[in-house]
Amino acid sequence: xxxxxxxxxLLCGWRIRSAIALPELLEWQGDxxxxxxxxxxxxxxxxxxxxxxxxxxxxxxxxxxxxxxxxEVGRFLVRPSGGITIAPQPEASxxxxxxxxxxxxxxxxxxxxxxxxxxxSSVVIDGGxxxxxxxxxMGKSTLALRFxxxxxxxVSDDVCVLDSGGPARVxxxxxxxxxxxxxxxxxxxxxxxxxRNRRGQxxxxxxxxxxxxxxxxxxxAIFLLRRPERGEVEGIERLSAPLDILAAxxxxxxRLPVGRALGTEKALFQARTLIASTVPVYQLRRQPDxxxxxxxxxIAAIVRG
Amino acid sequence: xxxxxxxxxxxxxxxxxxxxxxxxxxxxxxxxxxxxLNAVASSIWQRLEQPIRVGDLCHSLxxxxxxxxxxxxxxxxxxxxxxxxxxxxxxxx
Numbered sequence: 583x584x585x586x587x588x589x590x591x592l593l594c595g596w597r598i599r600s601a602i603a604l605p606e607l608l609e610w611q612g613d614x615x616x617x618x619x620x621x622x623x624x625x626x627x628x629x630x631x632x633x634x635x636x637x638x639x640x641x642x643x644x645x646x647x648x649x650x651x652x653x654e655v656g657r658f659l660v661r662p663s664g665g666i667t668i669a670p671q672p673e674a675s676x677x678x679x680x681x682x683x684x685x686x687x688x689x690x691x692x693x694x695x696x697x698x699x700x701x702x703s704s705v706v707i708d709g710g711x712x713x714x715x716x717x718x719x720m721g722k723s724t725l726a727l728r729f730x731x732x733x734x735x736x737v738s739d740d741v742c743v744l745d746s747g748g749p750a751r752v753x754x755x756x757x758x759x760x761x762x763x764x765x766x767x768x769x770x771x772x773x774x775x776x777x778r779n780r781r782g783q784x785x786x787x788x789x790x791x792x793x794x795x796x797x798x799x800x801x802x803a804i805f806l807l808r809r810p811e812r813g814e815v816e817g818i819e820r821l822s823a824p825l826d827i828l829a830a831x832x833x834x835x836x837r838l839p840v841g842r843a844l845g846t847e848k849a850l851f852q853a854r855t856l857i858a859s860t861v862p863v864y865q866l867r868r869q870p871d872x873x874x875x876x877x878x879x880x881i882a883a884i885v886r887g
Numbered sequence: 888x889x890x891x892x893x894x895x896x897x898x899x900x901x902x903x904x905x906x907x908x909x910x911x912x913x914x915x916x917x918x919x920x921x922x923x924l925n926a927v928a929s930s931i932w933q934r935l936e937q938p939i940r941v942g943d944l945c946h947s948l949x950x951x952x953x954x955x956x957x958x959x960x961x962x963x964x965x966x967x968x969x970x971x972x973x974x975x976x977x978x979x980x
Contacts, residue, residue, distance in 0.1 A: 824907035825923045828914075832921075847916045848903055855905035855912060 590617060593688070594743045594753035595798060602668070602676065606684060606758040606787070608794045619664040619691065621683065626657040626669035634843065640686075642843045648690045655679060658687050662694045677777040677787055684756065688741050689837040696849035699836035702742035702804070703759065704752060706735040706795060707885045710802030711752040713742050715834040720807040720870045724765040725881075727788065728874050730757075731769055735793045741836050744853050745798050750861050754795035759788045768873075803862050803885050806830055810867040818880060819865050827858040890964055892942035895979045898935045902975060915975065922973065927952070931966060935976060941967065 591598045591607030596618035598607065604621075630649045633641030641649045646662040655678045656670035666687060670679050692699040702713035703726040714722040723739055730736050738755035745751040763784040766773050776786035810816055821827050831854040832838065841850050857863070864884065868877060890896075902922075903914040911929035913922040924932055930951070934944055945960050952959065970976040 823923075824910045824912055825921050827907075828912060828921050847914070851903045851905065851914050855907055858912075859905075859907040 592796060593619065593684075594692075594755055596664075602679065604680060604684070606680065606756040606789060608756065608791075608796060611796070617664070619666060621666045621668065624667045624669065626659045626667050628657075636839050636843055640840070642840065646694050646844055648694070648840070650682065650686055650690065652682050652686075655682055658682060660687055660690050660694070664691070675778070675781055678780055681779060684758075685740050686837065688743075688755070690840055692741070692743050693837065693840040693844050693846055696846040697746055697753075698744040698850050698853035700742045700744065700804075700831070700834050701740065701836045702834065703739050704737040704742045705729040706737060706799065707802060707882055710800040710885075711737045711742070711754075712802050712881070712885050713738075713752070713804045714807055715804060715830075716807030720809070721765075721868075721874060722807060723759045723761050724768075725807075725874050725877070727759050727761060727765060727769055728878055730759070730790050730793050732878065735795045736790050737795050737799070744801065744857070746849065746853070748856050748860070750801040750853075750857050751798045752801050753798050757790040757794040759790070760785055761788050801857065801861050803864065804857070805864050805866045805881065806834070807870075808865050808867045809870060814867055816868045816872070818884060819867070821863045821865060824858050827863050828854055830863065831857060890941060890967055890978060892940070892945070893980075894941050895938045896935055896941060896944070896967055896976050897938040897979075898932070898976055899974060913975070915973070918974065920973070922975070928966060931963065938979070
């Protein structure tokens with residue numbers, strides 16, 4: 583692993599300076615501000631001195647500092663100031679370290695800044711971000727890939743970050759999609775030469791560096807990917823009941839308990855209610871293994887109104 | 888606590904609130920529960936910001952909404968009982 587100076591990257595509008603290469607990110611081309619986030623390699627203690635345990639892998643202390651421990655990958659100390667220290671395990675792959683840095687750690691950084699992170703892949707349609715949420719395996723990244731292959735920019739894969747204040751806008755993450763081998767091959771692509779998501783896993787990091795987005799953009803629509811319940815047909819339906827929309831947005835909040843522990847409920851509530859009152863939220867019911875192609879036109883048509 | 892026209896009712900502190908369309912949405916952060924109030928319910932909710940006697944509450948609603956006194960009272964009592972059951976208000980004798 584290199585510790586030579588690397589070019590600063592752009593992550594959700596932040597300038598990030600990192601001791602490890604982050605090929606997912608677009609290069610920083612903004613002003614000469616000091617980095618908002620700084621990633622270093624170093625020792626990290628096993629526990630936070632005054633830490634509260636939120637899960638077997640996560641502690642938060644009273645200052646808002648978080649410690650994430652990922653077995654066989656490493657420890658990540660995340661300070662609210664934006665200082666991030668990584669103590670990798672010797673066996674960890676570079677892709678694995680980046681997976682957690684740009685996933686769980688990014689979610690923690692959002693909660694520290696009272697921004698709403700949705701668990702969503704998102705692409706640009708008609709000048710705005712369209713987010714796909716849903717349980718793992720429902721095809722969020724696959725849909726994003728299909729749109730990317732049609733020339734749509736990729737806004738986020740795992741963590742879709744909402745800006746604070748109104749109207750609802752998304753801060754683009756980076757144009758990387760995590761895809762299973764089938765999804766790659768079904769799109770007539772090959773996983774050859776792609777980095778594996780985890781060691782031994784048939785999931786790969788697919789980069790669309792040409793398809794990245796720099797500036798924040800309006801959130802145009804959210805599609806919740808669902809499996810049809812017994813007796814339901816496949817299709818797209820707009821949610822209308824405010825409480826249903828809020829419950830769905832809460833369920834799709836990335837690492838929700840972290841926001842609670844950091845006391846950002848009010849900001850998250852405001853972000854969710856802003857979305858519920860201004861952004862259409864749809865349920866897209868489809869079998870997860872059904873070809874995604876037939877939905878692309880329908881989704882684009884709905885977004886374009 | 889049993890409700891009577893002489894009971895005083897008041898909101899419990901700090902649920903988060905927002906309007907989504909015609910619905911007033913409350914989030915009780917402690918319980919992690921969302922509540923949706925329709926137009927009439929939220930007009931009652933607005934009146935509970937300061938402690939108010941149930942009888943006065945009913946009278947102020949009668950001035951705004953048409954309906955028999957007995958029916959409005961019954962609906963207000965039922966709604967207040969729901970709010971209390973959800974820990975959203977305090978009732979004082």
